[in-house]
Amino acid sequence: MLDRDLIRNHPDLVRNAIARKGLNAPIDEFLKVDVTRRQIQTDLQDKQAEMNRISKSIGMLMGQGKKDEAEAAKAQTKDLKDAISLGEGQQRELEAQLRDIELQFPNLPHDSVPNGKDETENVVVRTWGEMPTYEEQPLAHWDVADKLKLLDLPRGAKISGSGFVLYTGAGARLQRSLFSFMVDHQTTKNGYYEVYPPYLVNRASLIGTGNLPKFEEDLYKVDDDLYLVPTAEVPVTNIYRDEILNGSDLTIKLAAYSGCFRREAGAAGKDTRGVLRIHQFDKVEMVKFTKPEDSYDELESLVRDAESILQTLGLHYRVIELCAGDLGAKGAKCYDVELWSPGVGRYLEISSCSNFEAYQSRRANIRFRRAQGDKPEFVHILNGSGLACPRLFSAILETFQQPDGSILIPEALRPYVGTDRITA
RNA sequence: GGAGAGGUCGCAUAGUGGUCUAGUGCGCCGCACUCGAAAUGCGGUGAGGCGCAAGUCUCCGAGAGUUCGAAUCUCUCCCUCUCCGCCA
Numbered sequence: 001m002l003d004r005d006l007i008r009n010h011p012d013l014v015r016n017a018i019a020r021k022g023l024n025a026p027i028d029e030f031l032k033v034d035v036t037r038r039q040i041q042t043d044l045q046d047k048q049a050e051m052n053r054i055s056k057s058i059g060m061l062m063g064q065g066k067k068d069e070a071e072a073a074k075a076q077t078k079d080l081k082d083a084i085s086l087g088e089g090q091q092r093e094l095e096a097q098l099r100d101i102e103l104q105f106p107n108l109p110h111d112s113v114p115n116g117k118d119e120t121e122n123v124v125v126r127t128w129g130e131m132p133t134y135e136e137q138p139l140a141h142w143d144v145a146d147k148l149k150l151l152d153l154p155r156g157a158k159i160s161g162s163g164f165v166l167y168t169g170a171g172a173r174l175q176r177s178l179f180s181f182m183v184d185h186q187t188t189k190n191g192y193y194e195v196y197p198p199y200l201v202n203r204a205s206l207i208g209t210g211n212l213p214k215f216e217e218d219l220y221k222v223d224d225d226l227y228l229v230p231t232a233e234v235p236v237t238n239i240y241r242d243e244i245l246n247g248s249d250l251t252i253k254l255a256a257y258s259g260c261f262r263r264e265a266g267a268a269g270k271d272t273r274g275v276l277r278i279h280q281f282d283k284v285e286m287v288k289f290t291k292p293e294d295s296y297d298e299l300e301s302l303v304r305d306a307e308s309i310l311q312t313l314g315l316h317y318r319v320i321e322l323c324a325g326d327l328g329a330k331g332a333k334c335y336d337v338e339l340w341s342p343g344v345g346r347y348l349e350i351s352s353c354s355n356f357e358a359y360q361s362r363r364a365n366i367r368f369r370r371a372q373g374d375k376p377e378f379v380h381i382l383n384g385s386g387l388a389c390p391r392l393f394s395a396i397l398e399t400f401q402q403p404d405g406s407i408l409i410p411e412a413l414r415p416y417v418g419t420d421r422i423t424a
Numbered sequence: 425g426g427a428g429a430g431g432u433c434g435c436a437u438a439g440u441g442g443u444c445u446a447g448u449g450c451g452c453c454g455c456a457c458u459c460g461a462a463a464u465g466c467g468g469u470g471a472g473g474c475g476c477a478a479g480u481c482u483c484c485g486a487g488a489g490u491u492c493g494a495a496u497c498u499c500u501c502c503c504u505c506u507c508c509g510c511c512a
Contacts, residue, residue, distance in 0.1 A: 041474055045481045052445095052481090055493040059442035074492045081492075095473095244471085372453060373469075 001102050001362035008034065017108040020324040022117060025105045033101060037094040044087035051080050103213055106329035107359040110296075113333050116323025123323065125335065128307065129316035132342055132399055140343035141394035142274035144401055145171060148424055151275070162272075163264065163279040165390070170422045174396070174409075175282065177416030178389045179257045182284040182309055185412075186386050190305045192255035192286055197235030199259055200226040205238040208364030210330040210356075217265045220279075228261035232285035233383045240289065240366045245379065247370040251298055252289040255386065257282065275390035276348065282389040288382040289366065292358070295380035296333070299355040302384045303335045306351040309387055313410040315395055316340040318347060332357045335384075339391060343398035350391045353384030 007014050011027050018025050054077055061070040114123055145151040150171025156164045167175045186192040206212040206227055211219065211234060220228040229235055236256045245252070260283050271277040286305060290298045303319060310317050322334045331354040338347035358378040361367065367376035400408045407422040414420050 038474065041481080045474070048481060049479095051492080056442075058492055062442070070492085077492045367471095376471080 001359060002105050002108065003358075003362075004034070004102075007031070007105075014108065018106055020109050020113075020115060021106060021327055021329075022325045023106045023329065026101050030098070030101045030105075033094055033098050037091070037098055040087060040090050040094065044084065044091055047080055047084050047087060051077065051084060054080070100213075103207065103363070107332050107356060109324045109327055109331075110333040110355070110357075113327065114321065114323045115325075117325040118323075119326045121323040122326055122336075123321045125319045125321050127316075127318040128311060129314065131316055131340060134342065135403070138342040138398055138401055140274065141341070141397040144343070144397040144407070145274070147405055148407065148422055150174070150397070150422070153274075161279075163277070165275055165278050165280070170417075170419075171393075174413075174417055174422070175389060175393055177413055178392055179282050179284055181413055181416050182386060183255055183257050185309055185312065186255040186284065186286060186305060190253075190308065192253045192305075195236060195239070195254050195256045197229070197232055197239075197256055197258055199229050199235075199261075201229055201234050201238070202226060205234055205241065205364075208241050209234045209237050209360055210363060214329065218263055220261045220263060229258060230262045231260050231283060231385075232256040232258035233287060236285060236287045237360060237366075237381060237383065238364060240379075241364040243366060244376045245289065245366070245368040247291065247368050247374075250289060250291050250368055250379065251294060254287045255284060256287070257284050260388075271348075275394055276344070278390060284386045284389075286384050286386045289368075289379045290382065291368070291370075292377070292380050295355050295357060295382060298380075299333060299335070299353065299382055302382055303337065303351075303353045306337050306353055306384050306386045309392075310337070310339065310350075312412045313392075313396070315392075315399055317350070330354070330356055330359060332359065337385075337387070339395045341391070341395050341398050343401075344394075348391050348395070350395075351385040351387050353382070355380065355382045357381075 002014065007027065007030055011031060014025070015027055054073055058070050058073050061067075061073065114121070116122065139147075142151070142153070148171070149169055150167065152166040152168050156166035159166065183194055187194050200222065203212060203225060206219070211230065219230060222228065235258070236254050239254070240252075260281050262279060264277060264279060275281070286302060288295075288298050288302060307317070307319065317337055317339045320336050320338060322331070322336060327334055334352060334354040336349050337351035337353070339350040341348050357380050360381045361378040366379050366381070368379050369376050396410070396413075397407055400410065402408055402421075405424060409417050409420050409422065
């Protein structure tokens, strides 16, 4: 959601910014409904004020025992009452319309975001580490996993369907180690506070983060109007929905492990092998609530926090800045961290770190007060993966495979995995 | 799942149809007193919308209804607590 005043006063600025993303928004519709709504509201309020005056006078007349005068005053209210209930109906309807329109607006890209139409125009910001070299072409993780019995893909599909993965033995242990390690890392090294959220959320939460109403088809829905979380971003961001935070408590930095559930509608045929794109996966998510003036510094450190995991594990990666056309609807600015997968032979996105500015906080109504007595302002909200487990899992299998077929476990993970090497 | 109780301005409470534009206490802010503090006294202290402004409207868990008028009455829903049942 955007600032209403901004759309009213600078519609062209909004239009142009959104065009940079290659998107559009119902700006004219917004302006039209907004004007009518305000006219009707002003008119309605005059009538309500008049009605309040009359009602109050009736109360006083009754108190003084002047029954006849009270009855006379009551008779006056008939027309007013009808007009008010008509106005209230219109007002309610227009406000609902306006809200629906508003929710369709994408966020505006930050000025620093480069132009570009799609992912081909993203910019590589930096790379870390060396691309590892091997005597022979390294195996893809699905082959490594097969040899070491770390995954049972056929049975995963039998249990739930394609895109659902059964981790087995050391594979299961490695997977469990990854998110434990990452949560510990973010809380002890980077200053995040750990939370562990519900996996089922209501519609209001999904509207708050911007997943609804637009992206319903990406989500699993269960009974009672609840949805499975596509990422911990949703429950964690909504922790403070409809709250006013103390400015002195900002920046708030939260880290959460959760399962993630995505229908991946429309992604059929893309990255289907192994664990590259699956319906259920594990992820550690970082969410920050900041003052507006701090959010871009916090975005930089958020990316660094995501990177620090890969550096600790010794995995080669690069950071790219998304161009306007690849930003998506919600983000104002976004960096992706792409992890090198030697077996697949590609860089794969493993983290996406975004500054949403006040886009989500307007939708979720999350504000802060700088000091006692100050007007509440919207916080800026950022989030980033820290990190997604399956692609980290696969990169470890591919990067650290040894000539004898075993996997050397990175130092930092050994206490969690309980061994320095996974063998057949 | 069953029975009961309850959701009021940061917290605690009052309010059961008409000066409630919601009172009081605590907390918080300002001022006074003080060398300073405590205590005390006085004043202030929610959010949102519309309006250039004066101002005005809305919000007492959410929604609908009755009424000239609803925190207060009716209905539906949500949440919390207690007891019972079931259960990881």
